[in-house]
Amino acid sequence: MITPVPVPSTPPTGGSTGAARGLPRVGTGVDVHRYAGPGDPATPMRLAGLDWPDEPRGLVGHSDADVAAHAACDALLAAAGLGDLGTQFGTSDPAWAGASGAALLAETARRIEAAGWAVGNVSVQVVGSRPRLGARRAEAEQVLSAAAGGPVSVAATTTDGLGLTGRDEGVAAIATALVVPAADLAHRAHPAHPAGGDA
Numbered sequence: 562m563i564t565p566v567p568v569p570s571t572p573p574t575g576g577s578t579g580a581a582r583g584l585p586r587v588g589t590g591v592d593v594h595r596y597a598g599p600g601d602p603a604t605p606m607r608l609a610g611l612d613w614p615d616e617p618r619g620l621v622g623h624s625d626a627d628v629a630a631h632a633a634c635d636a637l638l639a640a641a642g643l644g645d646l647g648t649q650f651g652t653s654d655p656a657w658a659g660a661s662g663a664a665l666l667a668e669t670a671r672r673i674e675a676a677g678w679a680v681g682n683v684s685v686q687v688v689g690s691r692p693r694l695g696a697r698r699a700e701a702e703q704v705l706s707a708a709a710g711g712p713v714s715v716a717a718t719t720t721d722g723l724g725l726t727g728r729d730e731g732v733a734a735i736a737t738a739l740v741v742p743a744a745d746l747a748h749r750a751h752p753a754h755p756a757g758g759d760a
């Protein structure tokens with residue numbers, strides 16, 4: 562006789578209830594937007610929370626197409642078990658049409674905090690040829706960190722001429738985020754308070 566394997570009533574995946582388990586969680590986010598073409602309306606470049614007025618063409622998207630900020634949002638939402646940008650903000654929702662990446666990141670941080678998490682850190686890697694992030698990396702990190710309410714580091718690379726970013730069709734970004742249970746962070750911030758007894 563085969564005994565069915567019992568299914569746990571609260572599987573340790575997905576939902577934001579993970580904050581109660583007391584463990585930090587990581588999440589990954591990826592985003593890609595294409596450069597504006599001849600048929601597109603004039604599109605300013607927005608990337609990594611910054612305006613790039615010297616860039617001849619921007620990226621096309623429902624909001625400002627800031628791949629770095631969007632990847633950071635997706636990574637944070639995944640870490641907190643809150644889905645992704647599409648489920649949280651909706652690509653057809655006019656309320657977020659044209660929204661800046663920094664505004665989306667700030668609202669994402671607010672939502673993960675409401676779910677019991679605090680931003681540990683976010684690491685974003687931008688993949689593309691233009692704009693050149695290097696000279697303004699510190700500025701980008703400052704803007705995105707302020708929006709996220711935690712440290713956001715930004716790096717940039719190219720794909721040696723290969724793929725959609727190598728062919729100058731668009732820009733991609735990959736992000737990893739760490740979130741920690743907010744209660745855990747509060748204990749560390751106030752070490753005078755006993756950390757025990759919270760079972």
Ligand SMILES: [Zn+2]
Nearest residue numbers: 592626628631
């Ligand atoms: Zn996007």
